[in-house]
Amino acid sequence: MSPIFDWARPENVQPEPISVDIWRELPEEFCRLVEVVNGDAVRCESPTRAHQKAVHRLVGMFEDAAREFMSEDSSAGLDTNHDFDVVLWEVPRATIRRPDVVLFDCVPPDVRPVPARYLKIVVEVISPSHVKTDRLEKMWEYAAAGIPWYWLVSVSDSAVTSIETYALDHGVGHYRQVHLLKPGTGFAVDLPIRIQLDWNRLSDLVL
Numbered sequence: 001m002s003p004i005f006d007w008a009r010p011e012n013v014q015p016e017p018i019s020v021d022i023w024r025e026l027p028e029e030f031c032r033l034v035e036v037v038n039g040d041a042v043r044c045e046s047p048t049r050a051h052q053k054a055v056h057r058l059v060g061m062f063e064d065a066a067r068e069f070m071s072e073d074s075s076a077g078l079d080t081n082h083d084f085d086v087v088l089w090e091v092p093r094a095t096i097r098r099p100d101v102v103l104f105d106c107v108p109p110d111v112r113p114v115p116a117r118y119l120k121i122v123v124e125v126i127s128p129s130h131v132k133t134d135r136l137e138k139m140w141e142y143a144a145a146g147i148p149w150y151w152l153v154s155v156s157d158s159a160v161t162s163i164e165t166y167a168l169d170h171g172v173g174h175y176r177q178v179h180l181l182k183p184g185t186g187f188a189v190d191l192p193i194r195i196q197l198d199w200n201r202l203s204d205l206v207l
Contacts, residue, residue, distance in 0.1 A: 014041060020087055020094050020113065031085065039093030050155050051125050053205035055082050055100045057198075058123060058153065062103050065195040077106035078120070078193070085113035086122075088145035095141060100125045100153075103193075116145035120192050123151040143168055143175050149192060150175050160202035165189060 017039025023031065034041040047055070062080040070076045080103050088095045096113050101123035107114055122142050124134045134152060142150050152164040162182050166175035179186060183199045 017093050018096075020090050020096070023085075023094065023096060023113070035098055036094055036096040038095055044098065045127055045130060047125075047127070050158050050205040051100075051127065054125050054153060054155050054160055054202065057201045057205075058101050058125075061195060061198065061201070062101060062121075065193050066103065069193040079104055079106050086116055086119065087113040088116050088141055097138065097141065099123060101151075116142075116147055119147045121149040121151060122147050123153060125153045125155060139166070139175055143173055155205070158204060158206045159183070160199070160205075163197070167191070 018026075018036045018041060019039070023036060032044075034043055036042070059080055059082050066078040066080055070078060080101065082101050083098055084102070085096050085098050086102065088097060099122040101121075102114075102119055103121040104114065105118045105120070107118050124138055126134050139150060139152075146168070148168050150166040150168075152166070153160055154162045154164075160183070162180060163186070164177060165179040165181070167178050168174075169176050178191075179189065181189075181197065183203065187197050187199070189195045189197065
């Protein structure tokens with residue numbers, strides 16, 4: 001008999017919405033497997049090797065850019081990270097997402113999940129089975145949370161094939177595309193900080 005029949009029991013139905021306070025008390029191993037969308041736990045897809053490599057290499061480029069920016073502006077405090085929890089809103093029901101890459105204003109390490117107001121850029125590497133989520137649902141959610149910049153990164157086989165950058169139009173509350181970058185074109189993005197793109201590092205992700 002399929003394991004689904006052991007799982008599909010009344011006691012396994014989520015008994016109540018997950019709030020931020022409840023989320024903080026849940027086991028970390030559980031929180032790493034799910035995101036929270038309007039109070040409901042949504043299981044995260046396991047990333048491919050190419051997806052993971054793209055994320056790690058983008059994080060390196062973001063880190064280089066943040067260091068360069070802070071060397072020129074000593075008052076700035078920027079950080080970057082991957083696969084960590086961001087609370088987009090708490091009411092009427094909490095939504096907590098885990099973007100692939102984030103550039104954000106420095107916050108104390110005990111602040112978790114990080115409030116969306118600290119974020120400058122969120123990046124999602126598009127998963128084949130989650131195209132609708134990344135292009136529609138998350139794009140709407142990040143805009144509603146007021147995050148200024150959203151990047152969508154496409155990966156095919158073992159290379160990044162395009163990077164789409166979107167800026168939040170505060171007048172209408174939606175993102176507008178600013179760049180469509182592909183290998184061999186667009187070697188830097190200048191807003192909100194200058195980020196050098198090394199397309200060589202975004203190819204041959206899996207050898």
